[in-house]
Every structure is written in structure tokens, then in C-alpha cells.
Amino acid sequence: MDTITKNNQNFLLVAQSESRDIITGDSQQDKKESSVKIQQNHYQLKGVVATGSTLQSDVTKIPGNMSVVDSKSIMTMPNTKITDTIKRLPGVRIDNDVSFNPRPKVKIRGINYGTLLMLDGVILSDLEGESRILNQISLYDVERVEVARGSFASLYGTGAIGGVVNFITSMPNKFETTFITGYGNELVKGQGDQNTFKIYGSIGSAFFDKRFKVKLSAGYTRGDMEAGFPTYFANGDNTAQNSGLSGYYVDNAGQTIIGTGGRRKLQTYDIRLKTSYDISENDTISAMLSFSNHYYRFSGYTSFLKDSQGNPTDLICLTDKPYKNYFIGSGLGGIGSYSHLLGNLNYIHDFEDSTLKIAFSTMNLFSWWQDADRDNANNPGTINGGAGKTQDTNSSSNYLDIIYQDNHFDNHRVSAALQFRYYKYAQDQRYMTNWLDKNTRTDSYRNFGNDALVASAYINVDSQWLDSLSTNIGLRYDFWQNFNGYFYNQEALSQNTTNEENRLSVFSPKFGINYKPLSTNTQNLIFKASIGTGFRMPTMRDKYQFTHASNYWDINPNLKHESALSFDIGTEYTLDSKILQGQFTTSLYYFQIELRDMIYREGSGDENNPWKFINAGRGRILGIEYAFSIPLFLEGLTLDGNYTLTRAIVLKNPTKPTTEGKQIPATPLHSFNLSLNFMSHAPSGFYSSLWAFYVPAFYNNDLNSTPLRNTYGYYEDQFSLNLKIGYRFHNGLDISVSFYNMTNYRYYDFYQVAGVSAYAQLGYKF
Template sequence: MTHKATLATALVASIATQVSATAQEPQTPQETKSLQPVTTIAAKIPTPIEQAPGNTSIINKHDIAIRPNYRFTDTLRGHEGVLQPKGRGMETFDGAMIRGINNGALLMVDGVVLNDINNNTKMLTTMRAHDLERVEITRGASSALYGSGALSGAINFITAMPDSLSVYGSLGYGNPFSQNGAPENLTNWYLSIGDSFFNKSLRVKATYGGSFSSGYAADNAWVNASGDNGISGLSGSVPSHKTDGTPIVLVGDMGRQRYATHDAKIKAQADIGSSGVLDAWVQYSNYNYIHHRQQSYLRDENGNVAWGNATSPNSAQGSAPYAFVGGMGNEIYNQVISALSYTHYFGSNEWRTSLNHTYGNDIWAGPSGGASPFGGAGSKQDHHYNTLNVESTFTLRLSQAHSLLFGVQERYSGYKQNAYNLSDWRDFASSTALSKTITGAHNFLGVFVHYQAAWSKYFSTGLSGRWDLWQGFNYTDTTKPNAPNATHNQFSPKLSLNFTPFSSDYATTIIKASGGSSFRAPTFNQKFRDYIRNDGVQTSGNPHLKPEELYSYDIGLEQSLYPKSTFAAQVKIYYFDSFFTNAITTIGKNLENAQKARINGIELSYRQKLFGYGGLFASYTLYNAKLTQDLISGSQVIAAGNRLAGVPEHSGYVQLYYDDGRLFGSLSCEMASKRYKDLDNASQKVWGVYSSSDAYYLLDMRLGYRFQHLELSANFTNLLDYKYYAYYRAPGRAFYLEVASRF
């Protein structure tokens, strides 16, 4: 399918039939009423939590306000089965892991899918949590409604809209307690202005938020401990190891990541007559960073700072002075989202249609061998991303207890990269020659149906099915022969059963079970990119990769006690089991559909209100993530039973909170066990060094007080100053002070 044909299909579909992907709370009297919270993400129609498939969570504004939440993804911390990234402050690969599957979740903002052709959701790092009304999480196979990428679940970040004049602004400043221990001179700002007009039939809101930090040095600069490493005759180096136990010496750091982010959005909702709602918004996001102020530990015989003596462009990976800039550089990322949707009500039936487009431009420049912290030759990659999504659903209310949803969706993703040589890696404008151009496109055409039924007050079911046609085409690389197009058909079913054997004002017992299949198409990078990590590990893309498939089920119990009292409590326990086939993994230096794996485990959570103003939230997740077959690479055998890379065995969270309307705050502890770097677990012998993923125990606190129009708060993160690496050296103890005002 060509890009032109895809655009034509999108325009026709947007005029004829399309569903609004925007997952908002019910707005019409036709919507289902329930004492339970209502979610939209789990079934694409408003559904009470007790009838939603599997383990579904709603994070409300109160949950967001009582603890340190800077970015959208910070709000996910501590929820069972969900891990959000830990890194070096600004997460250039922001996202979330659900049930132990890296990049296995579909992430949305107001229903617009953020996952691009490489399955990245990078610009989440720019979005301020102040803008959120709520966050919805559904766990388990979700391709039956959302298609490719929803392997282990989906998350929707829903922004707030006003029904009267509302002005809110905040300004904050933070710093580490020790020099270079965390992002320094951190400032965040946020402003929103909204109002409603024409008897509240038109609602408009504009927001702008941003951040700045002079950064901290999270990356070690190192050279090999043996051989001609370019530092002979120099003192000051520090002995260390790679994760595989190979001796190295630290010679300094790769510099501080100074960054700035910006995010601006304008959104409008209009009631069209008495039975329609039009929703439109545009959002611009940007981040940029540079690694600067590199530090050398090396000293010459006179005690002066030295940078090593290996200056040849042919110097080996990790040699000085390349060590001080290796893999680091400058990046500028711009993204624009444009979204339009319309909802029309036909009595109790509903038709929704939406069209959205995302454009991203990512420019990255880094050094070549022989460069120094002060300049030298480098390369630049200019990436262009486009995603066009059109979706339509019609919900037929067969009765008060039975609903049938029909949907169609097309999602096109295009990519183009121009690579240039640079005379100075620090200067984007110093391009000397175009070295190559690569392109590619993916198109997903999906048709789906969902049947929701409440057979009695005790028993409800959900049944979904989706057929997807995935096409990969226009794969070109000016330095290689063009790759063949790819076509794949996929059917994704899902069944859920919910049983409520007991419900009263004193207690409610819900038993849930769900199961289905999901899939994830290979990313563009997996098919074509040759990549060398900072630690020297190299992988090569494979243009013949097929989609990954996952078969999973879960069964759980949710028990509520005294839900209307000031001591309301809820316990949730779920067992989940997932089976991977055709999983993409690295064999030697190549990517192959070779992995079969199983991830099963337990999700636990407990909520307890205390006297109406306070409460306790605790969660725990066990991940048993292992290979189920041997993988062979030459003479190397990666044994079945090895743990999957990047997945901890345990994660947990405990939070005490209080909010009486004036005084508010929380004290929380988050933990996760260590994670193996590669499938060959035996190759990792050392943790607590650069590029490892260590266990961590983080104690955080937030304290605040609200006046009539003013709010003051203080956040303290990693209070124990726990030292660990999340590939990079993670931030240590830091404080953050904020003043906010609302009118």
C-alpha cells in the first residue's frame, strides 16, 4: 500500500466512520451508571470497574497530587505489574513496562497513540503531570481492541478540561543534596488557562509547561585496563569492571546532560446540538540536551588535568579521549500532535470518529573516534517520523445490560533518516556530506468487535476479536540493496469473565478471569538498524523479522470492605501467565524470531483509608520471566531457564498519605530487584557498575499546604541516597520546592 493510498483511505474513513479514541469519563445520561469507578480503556466503552476485563486501575487527581509527580509517567510508580523507567533525570526513552514485557504497552494521551514506528514514546518526558485529570491502566493482552503493540496492556493519560474560568500556575526549583548527585538547578514551570462559553457548550483550555536542568554526570568514561589504552604515564584513574567482570579503569565522566523541555497544548470541546460533541486539540513538545563539562580524573606528572594521548580516528572503542564523549552528544526532538474527533449519540447508541496525526523530528549528533570533549569529527542523524491514525466505532446498546461495539482502524507510520558527517560533533550546522538515507513505512488496517454483557448482577462477560493486516514497505537504504516488503495477517481474540458472588454496603467480592492473544510488529530499528551501545555491544537489524505473538491469561480476586466508610479497604490479587512465540532476540550480533519465553507471576495490592483523610497503599509484583528453549549462537548456548533481560524478579511499593484539604503529603518506598543485562545470565558477573540495572530502594516524601489561592509544597526524593545504576548512574538524594496558585 502506498502512502498516497493510505491518506485517501484515512480521509474517506474519517468522513464516513470513525471512533473517537479519546477516553473521557461519561458525559451523557445514556452512559452506564454505577457506584463503582467507570473506565473506558479496558473495553473502549464506559464500563464499571467490576465489569472491566482483568486487572484495571484508575489513578485520579487526588492520587497524583499527594506524591512527587513531575512527568506523566511518574504517576505510574508503584502500581502492581507496572514499572516506569529509572534513568538520569530526563528520560529520553520514556515509557512503561507492564507485566515484565519491555515496550509491551500501548501508551496514549487523550486516546492518541504515542508509540511510533520504533515503538518509542519519547516525548512523554516533556509532559507535566499537573495537566492530568486521571490515568487509566489495563493489563493483559489488549491487541483485540488496540492492535499491534498492546502486548501486555494499554495506558491512557487523560488531561483535564474546565467547566468554568480556571487559571493555574506553578513554579518549582530543585537541587541535589550533594554536588553532582542528581540533576542540578532543576526548574519546572506550568501554566494553564481554561474557560467555558455559551452556557458551557464550548470548553477551551491552553497549557504550557517546561523544565530546565544543568544536569549531572551519569555516564562513566573508561578505558580498557590492559594494552595501549592511551593513558600511559598518567595518574588518577580508578579501577573498575564491566558487567561481565572484565577489568577497566575509569578516567572521568562523559559530561553533564544539560537539558530543557517544552510542552504546549490547546484543546477545545464543543457540544453540537443536543446529541454531538466535537473535540479538537494541538500539542507541541520539545526537548533538547547536550553533554558538556566533561571531567577527567587523569593528571600528568606536574599534576595538571590530562585527557589521554590516543587521538587517532582509528582508536579502539573506549580509548581516550574518545572515552569522555563516547556515545554521548546533542539531541533536539520536536513533536506535533493534531487530533480531531466527533461523537454522536443516537438515543442510547453512539458513533465516534477521530483523525489524528503525529509528526516528530529528531536530530542527534555525536562524536567519532578521535574526537575530544572540545570538538572534533562526528556524525548527525536527522530522523523524521509520521503517524496518521483514523479510527471509527459504533456502539449498539442492545439493552441496558448488553452492548455491541464495531470498529475499524488504520494506522500508518512513516520514517526517514538522513545521516551526515560533521566537522564538529558539537555543531549541528557543521555538516560536510550526506552519508546515507534510509526510509520505511508500516501500515496497520484493523477491524474489531467487542460484546459486553451483564447477564445478571452477579455475572458479566466481555468478548473481543480483531483482525489486522500489517504491511511493511518502502524499505530503502542508499548503502544497501532495498529490502523486500512484508505482509502479515493477525487475528487477536480476548475473553473475560467477571463473577460477583457477594455485594453489599459492607463488602464486595469480585472474581475475574481473562485470556487472549496479542502481537507486536517488528520496529523499523529491529529490521534495519546496525547499532553499537556505549558498552561496545553490537546488534544488526534483520529485514526478515516477523511479528511477535503473546498468549496470556489471568485470574484474580478483588475484595472490598466497608466501601462507604472512613476505613474503606480493598485487596487485589491476580495471577498472570504469558507465553511468547516468535519473540525477537539477539543471537550473536543478529536479531532473530528465535525466542520462546514464559512470564508468569502474581500482582498484589492493598488500599486502606484511615479516618477519611489518610490512607495506605501497598503493592507487590512477582515476575517469573524465563526462556523456555535453548538458544544457540555458534558454540554458545543460552540455556532454557535463564531469566529474561531487563525484568526484575520482584517489585514493590508502600505509601502512607494524608490530605485534609489543607495539609497534604505522602511518604513512600519503592523497590525492585536487579535485572540481567542479557539473556546469557552467566555473562553478567558484576552489578553496581556502568550499564548494569541494579536493585533499588527509594524513599520519597512530599509535604504541602494549601491556602485559599496558594499552594506550597516540598518534595524529597531518594531520601536514603541509595546508590545504584539504571544503565546510567541514577539520581541520588534531592529536594524540590514548588509554589502554585489557582483561581
């Protein structure tokens, strides 16, 4: 069986709910299997019976392209962090994916900020559109990852017009404890991640005939990560000749490179407590609480500069400026800390032929970042202290979901929900007298924020008309209210606003149909099609992105929401073959998304043509997602691959007609993944995975200028080869070694990726 289930065969997603968190505890399943009062469906897929709660859907009825990454794949493939589990799936891209990026951006089908990310059903995105928590979550705590693409994904609401990713953590069915630790380092000096250390532990059990379950887990990561960018003269100081220095060079974009920015010395930790309790045969309550943090500090920059006597230096003096150290205060380095408090509380009651679920969840961010102010005339920042600037960001996202599912009818299932959201976001940028001391903050020079209240309702009907024919009909309504919006900028007082507010009322209908003309013990063929609408509100980062280092930005607080009409059609085929010693699967999907008031990034990011998020009149994203898994005549050995075509173009843009017909920036036209996997079905034995991906060069601006090689800020041809080899013993011991970027090809994905490294891991599960 292919461990990354590409053709939807094991997808267990809650029926069309924005808070679709899965009932993963086995006690819920045990209870329902023993109860005669609850309608239960069993579906035989790939030789596995998928038995879930009544809030789950038969995967063969879900319209659109779905994927699941199971626990075996997560543990046996060469993953370094949680986002690695999904970036090899068709249609999925992680933007600017460098080492432990503290702010990973997941894109599905080319839509910026159009992917909703969840952990155990809790939405991780905030008003800023960021998911800083994502790479704080311990990789080893995740049991399954579910990815939904297409129109029905937008039943989650705003932010899901491209798709949804739900990371699901495990729960025990008996007493179990896990311990995992490992160490990794670069294999070519100065080019890869150094001194990576990880440790993870969990303990959990089930009590009272498995009615009460509890699990406590914690993960910690430390390392010196490759920064992925050079340091160069910023703010127009690109005339190194005037400084009397040598050793610098000018790259392909005309940027003066004076050295490397050093390494991101980071540490992350993630602590999580999960519980569930079956109060009665018909009532279950569950809860989760977690706290996580990502702290980093840049150090170890390397200067290429030499003074007039040929001595190494990191200080620069131009004719009209005092000496400065350009390796600090660029806006790319500094010190940062992102903390998250996350929790949810769920109650489920099963009636005789229906189910009610009430869920409350909250996600809170407390973060700060600080860097030197090298332009301060009275107290310029130095490597040892001095003036600085800081950015403090706090946000709170709170959710209440009331979901009802009716199963009275043999061939129809009705789901309905009321959902309420309250968001709060504030960012304060201040001066500091000592950028190394967080207690030296003084006056604000820029701050902004916003509150939002969202009330939503949806209804969805799944109908089985014939054994081979089913449909899905859904309708969602959202009322979005922004209020208490403000913006203050000491450097541009004319931009300042207070008490900003606006309202939005949106209906989003959906329709899907599945037809299965062939279904036998050895073969399954299914055709799927779906169409629906959705919308996305502009994020705070869309509106307020500021210049840092050489990345020049203009703000746009007047952005409008974008609307999407999404359509996809596809087919999936499965064949159990005794000759091939396994199951052959393949799928092919065509998707098309028509965008109105599309939000995209215009400009080139330089001083004369800064980047800026704007609304284009119309945009279109269309493409193909193809995937296959082929068994190779040996049980457990498969060749898996996929190809994605994403043609994302500006159709009409009255504000900038020269961009019409151009590919949307930072969106690759093609991507390829191929992996050779061996995973024994036995509980012990050898396993391995060799994975390669390739992406041709693509554009970094809306005029589609030719991508430059070996240049910071550009997207050149990308190739990476990764390997993991391990062995599981009967006693629960697991030993493995992984190699990342084995060819040491350090391509630019905006930033430069880390070179070849190795990582050895030891795990034990009892």
C-alpha cells in the same frame, strides 16, 4: 479513599477500542444527563458515582487488572515527571529510569516494547518503538492516568500485548486558571540533579451553557541533570597503562573508568490547546493540538586522569593513535533535540440507542542528535568543534478510527470499529565538519527507513447475564503492510537493501468473564478471568540498533513478529469500614503470557558477544500482581503497597540453547512498593506522601551472569525513599516541598541514578 485506585474502582476506559480516548469534558456528561434519548448507566463505586459517556465501560465488567491514578494523587505524591505517575503501580516498570531520560521505556508484565502509550487517546509510539514525547508532556497538565493490563489491552492492536497507558489531560467546566512554579537542587554536592526549574500555566473556560470549552496550557522545565554514566576508553582502547597516564580505575566488568560524563543540561517545553463543542444535543466535536520539545547538551565532564608529572589532563595518547579527548564522541553525550507535533479531531453522534465516533489523530517527530567524531584522522573532534556525526530521525504516525456502539439491548452492548494506520519513518546518519554547528552536515554514511499501512476491524460484545455474572467477547483483525523499506550502510555494503516489503494478517480473539458473588453497601467481591491473543511487530530499534560507546550491537533486519497468548485470573475485594475510617481494598492477579517467536535481547553487550535482538522459539512470562490499601484509623491516612512477581523465561531457543530456562534480560523477578499517604478530603489542608520501592538485583544478559555492583550497564539492588509534604489553602494557593532518593543510594539501573535532591513548589488555582 486511596488516590491511586488500585482495584479498578474508578477506571473509565473507552469500550475496547484502539483509540479509546475518554470523553473527559463535563459538557459531554451534562448533555447526556439531560437527554432522554441516550442510554446512561450510573455505577456506585467507593462512594463515587461514575457517570460517563456511552462509549465508556462499567469498570466492574472490564476483564483484567486495571489501575487509575487520579488528579489528587498526581499533585500530592512525589512525582518529578509524567512517567513517575505510573512506576509505583504493580506490573509496571520504567527501564533505565534516570533523571529526565529523553527516551523512557515503559514495560508492563515484562514485555519489551509491549506497552502502548497514549495521550488523550492519541497513540504516542512510532515505528521505532520509542516514545520520546513522553517526558516532554507537562506533569501538571495530566488529570488522570489509566493503565490496562492483560489480554483485552491488545484490542488496541500491535504494541499492546503487555498493556496500555492512557494519559488524560484536563478540561474546564468553568473559568479557571492555574499557575505552578518550583525550584530544586541536589543536597549532596556533585551527586544529584542541579538547578531544576519548572513553570506551568493554563487558562480555560466553558461558554454557551457549557457547550463550548477551551483550554490553553504550557509547561517549561530546565535543569542540569545527573548523566548517570561514567566515561571510559571505548572501541577497545582499554590499555591505559600504554598511555603513561594515572588516575584511572578498572571497574568490576573490566571497563577502564577515566572520569564522569558530566551533566545533561536540558530544557523541555509543552504547549497544548484543547477545545470541545456540543453542536447539538446529539453531536459533539473536539480537538487537541500540541507542540513539544526536549533539547539537551552535555557539559561539565570530570577527568580522573593525570599525566606523568601528576597534572590533571583529559587527553590520551596510545602508541598507535594521536591525542584524543575520550570525553566526547562516545555516543552517550553530544547535543540533541526532539520535537513533536501532536493533534486529534473527534466527532461523536448519539443516536437514540447507539453512538458513532469518528476520530483522526496524528503524531509527528522531528529530531536530531550530534556528537564529535574523535577518530577522524584529518579533523578530529575536540571540545571546541571539529569533525562529528549526526543522527536525524523523522517519523509520522496517522490514525483514523470509526467506532460504533449499539445499546439497543438491555443486557448486551455491541462495539465495532474500523481502524486505519499510516506510519512513515526515516533515519539519516551523516558526517559533520563541525559537530557543534548543525548546519555543517555533509554526506550520509548510514540511513534506513520504512512505511507501513495497517487496516483493522474489531467487534466486542459485553453481556450482563445475571446481576453477578457478565462476559466480554471480542475479535480483532489486523492487516499489516510494510513497504518502501531500505537500509544503506557505507561501512558494510553487503547489508544494503531497497524496496523491502512484507505483509501480515492476524486474527486476535478475546474472552473475559466477571463474577461478583458479594455486592452490598459496604462490601464488594469480584472474580475476573480473561484470555486472548495478540501480536507485536518488530520495531526499527529492534532491527537496527548500533554500537555506541562500550555498548556493542549487531543489527537484525530479518526479525519476525512475535505472537502472544495471554491469560489472567484475579480477585478484588473492597470493604467500607467505619472503624478504620476509610475503605480497605485488596487485589490479587495471576497472569501468564505464552510467546512465540519472542523478541528478546541476546548477548552481553561487549565486543566479543554483542547485544542483538533475536526471535527465540518460545518464551513464557508468568507472575503475580498483589496490591492493597489500608486506612489507618484516621480519615485520609492510608498505607498502600503492592508486590509484583515477573518470571520471564526463554522456553525454547534453537539458535542459542544455552539460554533456555534463563530469565529474560533487564526484567526484575521481584518489585515492591510501599507508601504512607495522608490526603484530606477537604478542599484545603495538609497532605503528605512517603513512598519507597525496592527491586533486587537482576540480569543484564541472556546467560544470567551475576549482576555486578557499582558497574555501568548492570542492574543492582534498587531502593529509593521519596517524600512530599504540602498544604492547600482555601484561596487556591498550594505550597509543597519534595525530597527524592532521601538515602542518597546511587544504585545502577543500567545507568547510575541521581542522588538526594529537594524541590520546592508554589501553585495557585483560581
